[in-house]
Amino acid sequence: MLLLILNVPIAFSLMISSLVAVIYGGFPVVVVIQRAITATDSFILLAIPFFMIAGNLMDNGGISKRLISFANSSVGFIRGGLAHVNIVTSMLFAGITGAAVADTSAVGSILIPAMKSEKYSNSFSAAVTGSSSVIGVIIPPSIPFVIYGVITGVSVGRLFMAGFIPGILIGLSQMLISYVYAKKYNFGQVKHFSLRNFFADLKGSVLALLMPVIILGGIILGVVTPTEAAVLATIYALFIGFFAYGELSIKRMPGLLLESAKTAATVMFMIAGAYLYGWIITSDQIPQKVVALVTNFSSNPSVVLWIFVLIYFVTGMFIDLGASIILLVPVLFPVIQILGIDPLLFGVVTVMALAIGLVTPPVGACLFISCEIAGIPLAKGALAAIPFIIGMFLVLMLIIMFPQLALFIPRIVMG
Numbered sequence: 574m575l576l577l578i579l580n581v582p583i584a585f586s587l588m589i590s591s592l593v594a595v596i597y598g599g600f601p602v603v604v605v606i607q608r609a610i611t612a613t614d615s616f617i618l619l620a621i622p623f624f625m626i627a628g629n630l631m632d633n634g635g636i637s638k639r640l641i642s643f644a645n646s647s648v649g650f651i652r653g654g655l656a657h658v659n660i661v662t663s664m665l666f667a668g669i670t671g672a673a674v675a676d677t678s679a680v681g682s683i684l685i686p687a688m689k690s691e692k693y694s695n696s697f698s699a700a701v702t703g704s705s706s707v708i709g710v711i712i713p714p715s716i717p718f719v720i721y722g723v724i725t726g727v728s729v730g731r732l733f734m735a736g737f738i739p740g741i742l743i744g745l746s747q748m749l750i751s752y753v754y755a756k757k758y759n760f761g762q763v764k765h766f767s768l769r770n771f772f773a774d775l776k777g778s779v780l781a782l783l784m785p786v787i788i789l790g791g792i793i794l795g796v797v798t799p800t801e802a803a804v805l806a807t808i809y810a811l812f813i814g815f816f817a818y819g820e821l822s823i824k825r826m827p828g829l830l831l832e833s834a835k836t837a838a839t840v841m842f843m844i845a846g847a848y849l850y851g852w853i854i855t856s857d858q859i860p861q862k863v864v865a866l867v868t869n870f871s872s873n874p875s876v877v878l879w880i881f882v883l884i885y886f887v888t889g890m891f892i893d894l895g896a897s898i899i900l901l902v903p904v905l906f907p908v909i910q911i912l913g914i915d916p917l918l919f920g921v922v923t924v925m926a927l928a929i930g931l932v933t934p935p936v937g938a939c940l941f942i943s944c945e946i947a948g949i950p951l952a953k954g955a956l957a958a959i960p961f962i963i964g965m966f967l968v969l970m971l972i973i974m975f976p977q978l979a980l981f982i983p984r985i986v987m988g
Contacts, residue, residue: 583896584839587846594853605849612848613841616800617729620719622837623803627810628675629829631784634814634821637679639778640665646774648748650766653755655688656701657748663705664744667712668785673894673931677706677939681946689947693760696957699947700932703940703954704961705747707928710894712740714788714806717924719799720844720895724851724902727916729799730792734983735921739972743925746964754960780817784809793986840895847899860907867908874914878973881905882926889930893938897927918972921979925969932958 576586592605644661651657659680666676681702688698710717713733722729754760775782788806791797797805814821854860867877884905888897902923909919931939934955944954972979 577892583893583899584842584846587843587850587899591846591849591853595849598853598856608849608852609845612845615723617719617723617798618800618841618844620714620729620800620803621716621840622833623800623807624714624716624719625837626830626833627784627803627806629833630807630810630814630821631781632675632679633825633829634810635818636781636813637662637666637683639774639781639818641680641683643774643778643782646767646771650764651748651752653751653760654764655684655691655693656697656751656755656760659684659688659701660705660708660744660747660751663708664712664740665782667709667740668714668788673706673709673928674938674942676709677703677942680706681943685943685946691760694758694957695947695949696953697754697758697760699940699943699949699954700957700961701747701751702946703932703937703943704958704965705744706939706943707931707965708740708744710924710928710931711736711743711921713737713785714799714803715924716840717894717898717927718920720840720898721902721920721923723844724847724898725906725916725920727920728987731917731983731987732920733789733792733799734986735917735979736924737982738978739921739925739968742968742971742978743965746968747961750960750964780813843896843899847903850900851903854904860904863904864908864911868911872912874909874912875973877908877912878914878919878922882922882969882973885923885926886929886933889927889936890933891936892930893936894924894927894931897930898923915976915980917983918976918979921972922969925965925972929962929965929969932962 576589577583581589588605592602595602595604641658641662644658644665645654648654648657648661662680662684663676666680685698685702689695713736715733715736718732718736719729721727722732784806787809788802791802791805792799811821867880870880871877884901885897888901892900906916906919909916931937932955933940934951937951937955940954940958941951944951947954
């Protein structure tokens, strides 16, 4: 905590504090290197850099504007049209990138100026863009689900399936909120649905829409693992960018690959530190102490889940989503195992609760980016995002009350 307060990057904070614990515990220092190598020597972790590369390739290969056109012809006629377009585009984008911040940048840079031109308020435009981007880490593929799966041993394929309904429910709740706002404040122009435009835009974006089908279809049918699906997605993105849309060039590739490599390296370094950190807290029996503390307070699974949601909400306000999973899950996971809470459900609740932190100050990466694009202070955007945050909490409440909303698809599809 001291290192985080001093603004030391999370990966270094984990490594340095773990190194101190190793020395204090009398273990040989070589343990640090051994544990770090063991952590990253994982086939499933290869999915992270490949999904990042695929997302960058699709974003820079002309995918964003085609998805926006298709979303516009699908839902643009509803009151508050561009807000709905924003949300639906994020839902479609979620099936490609697996990262929320990429969604905010790609969609926000196009739609926020468009919303301004149709007299939507700057704060509402920023709020709906930042909030809808959160869907990117819930609808599969999802990089946070990959991290959770690696830490806990839960099937990444099942986690992907479990994110479907919660992600769609969040999108629908945001569309309802947008409709009420648009009706109340008379946002946007009223347009008419055009079947001709719908089919034209569907034809133009069909190659992009096939990406989630390739990723999830391969996993569901058992043809590929999540890692192999990520590789296929990268190859497919290259094909679309170079040959189908023609918007990628050899000249741009080094920059795109370098950007993906930097982001992937940061995540992998955090995972290496987290593995060492997890080994130390397990050796010191900290999870058992947390179990005793929590069960003394309540042994009701729903109550315990809500305690953890509150912990996640506060943590998410200050620490990045991936880093929060790495810090908290090794400590809390043993508690849910003892209480008999489904690890799959806990994974969905964990990612959903921490994802809310992407639109809450002071960190709120998605909200920060959308406010920058809209040219407004973060506080103004945060105030406008409150209804969307409440909507996400209500969906989270539904998932905790009715776990089958998350567990139904993975159980039907994967047994």
